Amino acid sequence: MEPDEGTYKWGVTTSQSYFPKDNTELFNRDETIVDWLMPFSPEKDPTYVRGFLGRMLFPGEDGIKKVNVLSGGERVRVMLSKMMILASNVLIMDEPTPHLDMESITALNNGLIKFNGVVLFTSQDHQFIQTIANRIMEITPGGLIDKISTYDEYLDSDEMARKRQILSVSAEEDD
Known part of the structure; x- marks a missing residue:
């Protein structure tokens, strides 16, 4: 591979x-x-x-x-x-x-x-x-989000939502 x-x-x-x-x-x-x-x-x-x-x-x-x-x-x-x-x-x-x-x-x-x-x-x-899962690694167009947590905790996390938003904006600016 x-x-x-x-x-x-x-x-x-x-x-x-x-x-x-x-x-x-x-x-x-x-x-x-x-x-x-x-x-x-x-x-x-x-x-x-x-x-x-x-x-x-x-x-x-x-x-x-x-x-x-x-x-x-x-x-x-x-x-x-x-x-x-x-x-x-x-x-x-x-x-x-x-x-x-x-x-x-x-x-x-x-x-x-x-x-x-x-x-x-x-x-x-x-x-x-x-x-x-006990660790979530989300690959976004703007970069990697890495968090040790359950999936539900990850989805419910305001901190992770902010990181996703920041990486999304960053990826759009790079385009």
Whole structure:
């Protein structure tokens, strides 16, 4: 994953997993779910991969389903399986919830709450943001607003509204 501009440097002890908003290209293959996940597995045993799939509601023969016929929600669950297999300590997620049903969103929320690492995410799902986020970073045309708070506290904050207004005016003046 390369930035459009600028640079970044990961810490030496970080390992990252990326969940793209549009994952269609990743699944344009004629292979099974197990075969798709095997390259990411530290154990080269299909049984190990099937264990992760079982936790993601792909029991038994579902693991031999072809990835190019998966629904949006199934692709999300496969991507989450990949992230679990990689056991990264930094998760980068771009809109993970739109293709999930309520039960799956709740399970994802609970898993991320228990996750002992960093989660960077974008979302339009208010409840998901409120449940998961403890720091809000809003990227505006005028700059970055960074606040350690819940999402609701951030939205209700007069201080943050003033910062947004100042950055908005600053961006308009720069144009």
